[in-house]
Amino acid sequence: MLRFLIGGVMVSAFAVIGDLFEPKSFAGIFGAAPSVALATLALTISSKGRDYAAMELRSTILGAIAFLFYAYAVGWMLMKRHPPVLSVCLGFIVIWLAVAIGGWALWLR
Helix, strand or coil, rough: HHHHHHHHHHHHHHHHHHHHHCCCHHHHHHHHHHHHHHHHHHHHHHHHCCCHHHHHHHHHHHHHHHHHHHHHHHHHHHHHHHHCCCHHHHHCCCHHHHHHHHHHHHHHH
8 A cells, every 4th residue: 555655646746846847748748657657667566576677677767867868968959059850859869879778788787
């Protein structure tokens, strides 16, 4: 029961954080991603066990960190240089891959 309470508090906290930013579409992103992650974590624990779920959670955290680097770089480039959005988003996938693969090699391997 405590797990569900903690999960509900986390989802609510992310929804509040998303509501603080503009545009309001961020509220959906901040509200949905933790919910999906928590549901996936619960299913993984019940089907594969805690050790496997812990490994998956570390991978999820690493992917989120890599996405933050990617999003920051894309945002910075779009604000400073005003290039075509699709080109920047596709081109900067290399940043996400570099952080994700580098993090895997250092942390998860």
